Amino acid sequence: MPPLGVLALGDSITHGGGELQWGVALQSWALWTARGLGLPYSPFATDGATVRDVVGVQLPALERRSARPEAHYDLACLYIGANDVRALHWAADAFERDLDAAHHALAARAQRRLAVTIPLDLGRPRAGRNVEEANAAIQRVAARHGALVLDLRGMRGRRVLMADHVHPTAFGQLAIAERALDVLAADGMDVLERPWELVRYETTRAGRLRSDATYAYRHAKQSARAATVTARVRLQARSEDSPR
Known part of the structure; x- marks a missing residue:
């Protein structure tokens, strides 16, 4: 049975949606990545999600709402943590424990997994040291489970991030997808199209x-x-x- 393409879990950043930027629709970076790979796309990310929601809501939804719940995927994308680190009661140990459970489940479902680190300049007020702790956990868990890592720690600027310094703009989603495809291409996946080549705009x-x-x-x-x-x-x- 062939794999089903790209599976995406996470929060509103991966869920996507929002206003146009110079006529370019704001679509999820994971969707742009799937288009670049020429693969089907299965989104399960939800707005406001934390890593606990990935484990307790999104992964069970994958089992319940899939026509082929036993199927495998070419790639699973997991970008989570932006809501966790901005919560009033941040718990690094609990975050890493739930993240490990998510990666354990995804390792059984996808040939490749792509984990994403969080921009250091996240949020206003800034999430600060919490982001560094979350990123360290993301990298440790990815290494334990053999996942690839897309590093977004240096992502910043008004062209790619909205005024809240959390959510990517339409161009930001494209930029994340381009970086994701670079990581995947280096690991041997075939990139058929580049997201920036799929959009047209004038200023x-x-x-x-x-x-x-x-x-x-x-x-x-x-x-x-x-x-x-x-x-x-x-x-x-x-x-x-x-x-x-």
Whole structure:
């Protein structure tokens, strides 16, 4: 029985969807990767997911909602952790334990697995050291299970990330897919098309000015929200530390 193509699990970054960028649709990086490989695509990523959701919701859904629940895949993509590291109660040990369970399950279902590290500049306020701890876990677990690693630690900038510094833009999704295909090609997979070759767009001066203004407005809102959150957390910490 031939494998079914590309399986994708994760959060909203892999789920995809959102506004156009110069007329280019915002599609999941994993979908662009599947198109580049010329393979069918099976998405199970969900918005707001954590690694616990991958293990407890997405993997069981793969069994329930698949016409061939016993089937294998050419490639399984797992990009998870952006919501985990921004949670109020980050637990590195629990993250690695659940991530290990996810990779163990995927190793039995896919010939290749692709794990993705998290950009270090993630979020506003920044997730900070949590991201480094998560990335270390992602790399350790990938090594234990023989998975490939797509390194996005240095990904940043308004062209590829929205004002929240979390979600990729349409061009960001394409950029991730291009990097993913580089990793897969180096491991012997045949790349039939490059995602950037599948899109056409034109920019105008007026459009660029409008885009700059929109981004500046959204970034200012995000920065103000981040400052409020930071102040609230610090105030709560001082309150908890003060003598009663």
